[in-house]
Amino acid sequence: MANKVILEVENLTKYFNTPGGLLHAVDGVNFKVEEGRTLGIVGESGCGKSTTGRTILKLLEPTSGKIIFDGQDITGYSRKQMRSLRREMQMVFQDPFSSLDPRQTVSQLISEPIIEHKLLKTKSEIEKRTLQLMETVGLAERYINVYPHELDGGRRQRIGIARALAVEPKLIVCDEPVSALDVSIQAQILNLLRQLQQDMGLTYIFITHDLSVVKYFSDDIAV
Structure with a gap:
């Protein structure tokens, strides 16, 4: 079928x-x-x-x-x-570096779509969901306050995938x-x-x- x-x-x-x-x-x-x-x-x-x-x-x-x-x-x-x-309908872009705001940390980048679409209300809920998404895409928790330029291309692309997944x-x-x-x-x-x-x-x-x-x-x- x-x-x-x-x-x-x-x-x-x-x-x-x-x-x-x-x-x-x-x-x-x-x-x-x-x-x-x-x-x-x-x-x-x-x-x-x-x-x-x-x-x-x-x-x-x-x-x-x-x-x-x-x-x-x-x-x-x-x-x-x-x-x-x-x-x-979401998109994962070719160049993870140019599609991410260099002034935001991993945590801010992944939580941004959740906040933008008002999917969760409290700070603790947003933080918990951000950590869940990091785990889902294989990003270690130690990268939570790191900036994109401090990561390699593969990890930056994982952020892009987590951002797309954030809105389900x-x-x-x-x-x-x-x-x-x-x-x-x-x-x-x-x-x-x-x-x-x-x-x-x-x-x-x-x-x-x-x-x-x-x-x-x-x-x-x-x-």
Whole structure:
């Protein structure tokens, strides 16, 4: 029996105005993602993979086409409407360093989405949840007051994953989440993501240029 379809993308198009005319970044993309599965999107650099991921989450507005998330057509949703949906659709970025505020400690970075979405009220509840998330992603408690620049790329990416998990999303878009990491660390992060999927029933869109990574990690592959 097929799983429920959590995301359906119909004829998705994203064009950018450039001095040289219209740049066709994404042109007529169609796919479905079933709950609890991983769709790998693979292609060479510059082919529009990351733009597709960002347009699905409406970090970029689509030029045309449809985005249907959990049965709702969200294509025309305003920023305000998307704000309430942000909890359910999260992103793990390629470069963990540039996606984290260097002025915040690990504790502040992980607790920020919890506070932002008003998921817990008391300071002690937030602290407890932050420690739980650190444990979930394999970050030792001793890093709680450390800043991102004091950590290696793998640990910084674990912070990014913990931030995404903090709001208990239904879908996580992983945009080249291991391409900036050493090969040995890549394997650790991929195994962590896979374990989290098994434990929590997460659904992923996994964007990569690396065929071996997509083959290892994905249930379905779009090229």
